[in-house]
Amino acid sequence: MSTNVAIEIKDLTKKYDDKVAVDGISLEIYKGECFGLLGPNGAGKSTTMKMMYCSALVTSGELYVLGLNVKKNYREIKSRIGVVPQEDGLDPDFTVLENLLVYASFHKIPKSEAELRAQALLRLMKLEEYQDRSVETLSGGMKRRLAIARGLINSPEVIFLDEPTTGLDPQARIWIWDFFKHLKSEKSTLILTTHYMEEAEQMCDRVAIIDNGRILTVGKPRDLIRDLIGKEVVEFDTNPVDLNYYLGRLRAEGFAYQVIKDTVSVLVKENQEGRRVVDLIASDKIYIRKPTLNDVFLKLAGHQLRDE
Amino acid sequence: MKFKDYFSRPKVNSGAFQVWSRNFLYFKKTWLVSLFWIVLEPVIYLGAIGFGLGAFVNNMGGMSYIEFFFPALLSTTAMMVAFFEGTYGNYTKLTHQKTYATIMLTRVGPEEIVAGELLWAASKGFFGVLGVTVVALFFGLIDSYRIILALPILFLLSALFSCIGMIFTSFARNYDSFIYSTSGLIVPMSLLSGTYFPLEQLPVGLRYIAYLSPLTHAVSAVREILHKGPTLWVLIHVLILLLATWVCMNISFFRIRKKLLK
Numbered sequence: 006m007s008t009n010v011a012i013e014i015k016d017l018t019k020k021y022d023d024k025v026a027v028d029g030i031s032l033e034i035y036k037g038e039c040f041g042l043l044g045p046n047g048a049g050k051s052t053t054m055k056m057m058y059c060s061a062l063v064t065s066g067e068l069y070v071l072g073l074n075v076k077k078n079y080r081e082i083k084s085r086i087g088v089v090p091q092e093d094g095l096d097p098d099f100t101v102l103e104n105l106l107v108y109a110s111f112h113k114i115p116k117s118e119a120e121l122r123a124q125a126l127l128r129l130m131k132l133e134e135y136q137d138r139s140v141e142t143l144s145g146g147m148k149r150r151l152a153i154a155r156g157l158i159n160s161p162e163v164i165f166l167d168e169p170t171t172g173l174d175p176q177a178r179i180w181i182w183d184f185f186k187h188l189k190s191e192k193s194t195l196i197l198t199t200h201y202m203e204e205a206e207q208m209c210d211r212v213a214i215i216d217n218g219r220i221l222t223v224g225k226p227r228d229l230i231r232d233l234i235g236k237e238v239v240e241f242d243t244n245p246v247d248l249n250y251y252l253g254r255l256r257a258e259g260f261a262y263q264v265i266k267d268t269v270s271v272l273v274k275e276n277q278e279g280r281r282v283v284d285l286i287a288s289d290k291i292y293i294r295k296p297t298l299n300d301v302f303l304k305l306a307g308h309q310l311r312d313e
Numbered sequence: 314m315k316f317k318d319y320f321s322r323p324k325v326n327s328g329a330f331q332v333w334s335r336n337f338l339y340f341k342k343t344w345l346v347s348l349f350w351i352v353l354e355p356v357i358y359l360g361a362i363g364f365g366l367g368a369f370v371n372n373m374g375g376m377s378y379i380e381f382f383f384p385a386l387l388s389t390t391a392m393m394v395a396f397f398e399g400t401y402g403n404y405t406k407l408t409h410q411k412t413y414a415t416i417m418l419t420r421v422g423p424e425e426i427v428a429g430e431l432l433w434a435a436s437k438g439f440f441g442v443l444g445v446t447v448v449a450l451f452f453g454l455i456d457s458y459r460i461i462l463a464l465p466i467l468f469l470l471s472a473l474f475s476c477i478g479m480i481f482t483s484f485a486r487n488y489d490s491f492i493y494s495t496s497g498l499i500v501p502m503s504l505l506s507g508t509y510f511p512l513e514q515l516p517v518g519l520r521y522i523a524y525l526s527p528l529t530h531a532v533s534a535v536r537e538i539l540h541k542g543p544t545l546w547v548l549i550h551v552l553i554l555l556l557a558t559w560v561c562m563n564i565s566f567f568r569i570r571k572k573l574l575k
Contacts, residue, residue: 021575060417062574084420094415098339107338110331111419159419 010072011036011163011194012057017066019052019218026052028218029066034211036162039185039195041209043202043298045306049218050198051091051167057196058088058165071162084112087161091168093152095140101151102127102136105158112159119158126154130184146177153184164188166197170204182208202299206230212298214305221305226298233304234296235261235274239282241291242268254285263304270300314567320559323566325428328421332429333436335416340437351437352444355390359383359448362509374511376540383454384535385508387467390445392528395438395471396499399478400491403430407482413573423573427566431475438471439464462543463535469554470531476561483568502526507533527557 012034019027027049034040042050055061056068059079068075070082096104102123109119127133130150140148149169156164169185170178182204188195189208199205205212206226213223222229243251244267251269255262260282261272273279279293340347363386367378374381406412413426442464449455481494505515506528512520523529534550 058418060414080420080422083418088418090414090418092411094411094418096335096412096415097410103338107335108415108419110334111328111416111421113328113331113420156418 008072009036010034011038011070012196013067013069014053014057015067017053017056017068018064019049019056019061020064025218027056027064030215030218030220032213032220032223034194034196036194037192038210039189039197039208041205041212042196042198042215043200043205043212043302044198044215048215048306050215052218053215054165054167054196054198058086059083060088084159085162087156087159087164089149089152089156089164089166089169091171093148095148095151095155097139097141100137100139101132101143104140104151105155108155109158114159122158122160123154126157130154144177146173146180149173149177149181153181161193163194163196166195168198168200170199170201178204202297202302206298214302216306222301226301229301230296230298231275234300235272235277236296237273237279237293238296238300239271239273239279239286239291239293240268241271241286241288243286243288251286255282258285263300265303272296272300272304314564318567319563321563323424323428323563325424328425329428329432331421332416332426333433336430336433337436348440348444351390351394351441352448354393355386355441355445356448358389359386359445359452379454380540381511381536382509383449384463384539385506385532387442387445387463388470388528388531388535389503389508390441391438391467391471391531392474392503393438393499394441395434395474396478398434398437399431399475400481400485400494401488402434403479403482404485404488404491406430407569407572417573423570424566426573427479427569431472431479431562431565434475434478435468435472438475439468442467442471457539459539459542463538466531466534466538466547466551466554469551469558470527473527473554473558473561476558476565479565480561480568483565483572502528507536527554530554 010033012032014030014032016029016031017027018025018029030053042054044050052061056063056075057070059070059075059082063075071085073082075082096107099107105123105126106116106119109123110116114122124133127136130153132147132150132154135143135147140151143151153166153169166185170181173181178201185195185208197209209226211223211225212229214221222233224232248264248267248269252262252264255271258281260277261274263270263272271282273282283291283293363379363382367382370378413423416426417423446455446460446464481491485491505519505523506526507523508528512523512529515523530550530553534547534554537544537547537550
């Protein structure tokens with residue numbers, strides 16, 4: 006195995022009783038990249054990640070983290086990775102600073118060293134003035150920042166972030182994504198799951214789109230958008246009566262499209278013209294926009310509501 | 314779980330000490346208040362039953378009622394404190410606080426979590442025993458070095474009930490689940506294990522059942538050691554407690570490990 010591989014997965018499956026959560030996936034994640042696992046609720050992305058950070062047992066298949074087998078060397082793996090779980094899991098019995106120190110003690114970091122690192126991380130995460138506050142009194146954004154600080158206390162080589170911005174207000178989200186850019190600039194390996202496609206598009210070097218426990222596609226966001234959607238998207242609203250008529254005209258001109266209720270998104274390929282669609286469709290609610298990872302996601306995973 | 318697993322030795326490393334320390338750190342913050350509440354209840358029992366009711370009882374086979382009752386009070390304190398820490402305390406950390414799941418993100422594994430938690434609940438039960446012992450010193454109830462010999466037995470009893478508490482935690486669906494174990498097991502045990510009256514008072518059938526209660530063995534051992542010193546009977550009772558602790562410890566390792574590693 007080459008040394009630039011951080012995670013190597015072969016035919017990985019995970020079953021809970023009879024339910025298949027992860028269904029034979031294979032994947033490589035490289036050192037220094039920011040990798041996104043995207044997918045609807047219950048797709049298996051969090052379970053896949055849990056197996057990587059050794060909090061879920063592998064049912065079958067191979068999984069190596071930093072060249073170490075998760076089945077045997079989980080203790081060493083855990084001491085070299087950092088995890089920010091979906092539920093922050095902060096300890097309500099302790100203050101902000103104590104949360105970091107107690108966690109550092111589990112990593113067997115000597116006390117004086119732990120103090121230094123905790124103070125530095127609290128400064129970095131803009132939490133130093135709250136260090137003696139009980140974690141119960143923190144806002145959602147501050148809790149998440151503390152959970153991130155906790156995940157960094159052992160100077161990890163790979164950082165796992167499960168839904169790092171879910172449930173946060175826009176300001177807190179922006180702050181956290183900016184912080185991840187800072188981590189990225191320091192050549193950390195980041196692996197994250199998220200629902201926010203525009204953020205994944207900006208942040209991630211590569212993404213894997215997962216549904217029903219399988220990987221639907223892997224690649225750079227820009228490449229996926231270009232290959233699966235095209236150069237632009239023309240979107241218009243119509244009514245059930247005119248819908249079929251319009252779709253017929255689009256088909257005749259060789260346009261691909263996806264329909265969500267009464268909204269049609271026309272996927273304009275490299276060799277096609279978006280203006281042409283506007284000419285074909287007599288709708289006043291029509292506009293041309295840049296394609297996004299969201300379009301890729303909806304195309305591959307469909308648009309039905311998912312219940313967990 | 315195979316039969317021999319009940320007697321195996323869990324592989325644990327020093328991470329267990331960090332888990333214990335986490336609990337101790339929290340205890341240190343509130344130790345005066347929490348020790349007050351831990352010791353308050355036994356002291357009320359000491360007053361109400363030992364001195365109050367005991368004043369009407371003349372002879373308990375060569376000892377005063379308070380002499381008869383005090384070893385039981387020490388034992389029930391160890392049992393209750395360790396059991397409640399092992400159930401309510403551990404269940405909170407297992408479910409609502411997700412403390413164990415967070416610890417599992419570090420190099421500390423489920424074995425160390427269980428070992429650290431069992432040791433902690435046992436320690437807390439023992440702190441309760443020490444508190445009651447100090448109060449009893451003030452009342453002049455302790456006049457012998459033999460209390461030193463009784464303390465390890467009380468620690469062993471705390472350890473046993475911390476394991477039993479952990480097993481109940483592994484089966485609990487919510488906090489209400491513990492009402493069954495408390496009302497169905499712990500309270501009857503605390504009343505019928507030769508605590509408030511001698512076992513000979515029990516109907517014959519029930520007397521044999523009482524010998525299944527670990528508390529019976531602990532009370533008998535502590536009473537024997539405080540009044541007669543270390544005899545063969547003490548050794549037999551202690552061996553029974555050791556065996557029960559070993560088996561319950563292995564069951565709680567097995568159960569909680571299965572809960573934490575899915």
